[in-house]
Amino acid sequence: MINLSLTVEVARLAADDYVGFSFFVGCMAMMAASAFFFLSLSSFDKKWRTSILVSGIITFIAAVHYWYMRDYWSSFAESPVFFRYVDWVLTVPLMCVEFYLILKVAGAKKSLMWRLIFLSVVMLVTGYFGEAVDRDNAWLWGLVSGIAYFVIVYDIWFGKAKKLALAAGGDVLAAHKTLCWFVLVGWAIYPIGYMAGTPGWYEGIFGGLSLDVVYNIGDAINKIGFGLVVYNLAVLASNKSES
Numbered sequence: 001m002i003n004l005s006l007t008v009e010v011a012r013l014a015a016d017d018y019v020g021f022s023f024f025v026g027c028m029a030m031m032a033a034s035a036f037f038f039l040s041l042s043s044f045d046k047k048w049r050t051s052i053l054v055s056g057i058i059t060f061i062a063a064v065h066y067w068y069m070r071d072y073w074s075s076f077a078e079s080p081v082f083f084r085y086v087d088w089v090l091t092v093p094l095m096c097v098e099f100y101l102i103l104k105v106a107g108a109k110k111s112l113m114w115r116l117i118f119l120s121v122v123m124l125v126t127g128y129f130g131e132a133v134d135r136d137n138a139w140l141w142g143l144v145s146g147i148a149y150f151v152i153v154y155d156i157w158f159g160k161a162k163k164l165a166l167a168a169g170g171d172v173l174a175a176h177k178t179l180c181w182f183v184l185v186g187w188a189i190y191p192i193g194y195m196a197g198t199p200g201w202y203e204g205i206f207g208g209l210s211l212d213v214v215y216n217i218g219d220a221i222n223k224i225g226f227g228l229v230v231y232n233l234a235v236l237a238s239n240k241s242e243s
Ligand SMILES: *C/C=C(C)/C=C/C=C(C)/C=C/C1=C(C)CCCC1(C)C
Pocket: 088, 091, 092, 123, 124, 126, 127, 128, 141, 142, 143, 145, 146, 149, 187, 188, 190, 191, 194, 219, 222, 223
């Protein structure tokens, strides 16, 4: 008799491992959102397809990174800082591209896109240094990162991007405004996670929170929410051009 036994390696997660839980749910949510965006592509006018495609690529890149982060967490019970920042440095610039794509109808120039991308990379690279390389000075790196973040907020709320949104008017203006709120409120979740997970004068304030749970909630809100705002805009605009 031959005894065939197959062992599948599945990491065990404790029932009260809410960090692990949030990685699993985050992974599933990103996969579902990607399927949703990709499968809806053909129902849109050509000029909106790129925007929806980018929404899908953002959640897809996140889904792949969540797959690794989920695994990393269940193997080491440690923050997957590296994967986290690789994910962000790919997806956040793509969110900047979304701003450019929807404002193109009003004549947005590539320079606007590159400026936002540059600022977002500065924000993330300095954040990475504070979290992974030079934790003793985390507050300083966080401050520099926060300044870049505020310049982005200023740009889209009051700068060139705002002027273009006003020029476009209608559904584009409304979508731009919603995206601006995502950046102001949704992105502000991240510095909270950062302060909860790095040493500094602020330690006591958010000390009880898990950096990863905060980041995972932020990612779900921002990546999927951002995509849905663009999706909604494309639905409205495509309906109008049909009638
Ligand atoms: C999908 C991922 C997104 C939208 C990630 C956004 C990340 C941030 C807005 C991070 C911001 C940070 C600061 C403003 C200061 C502290 C360091 C960071 C990198 C957590």
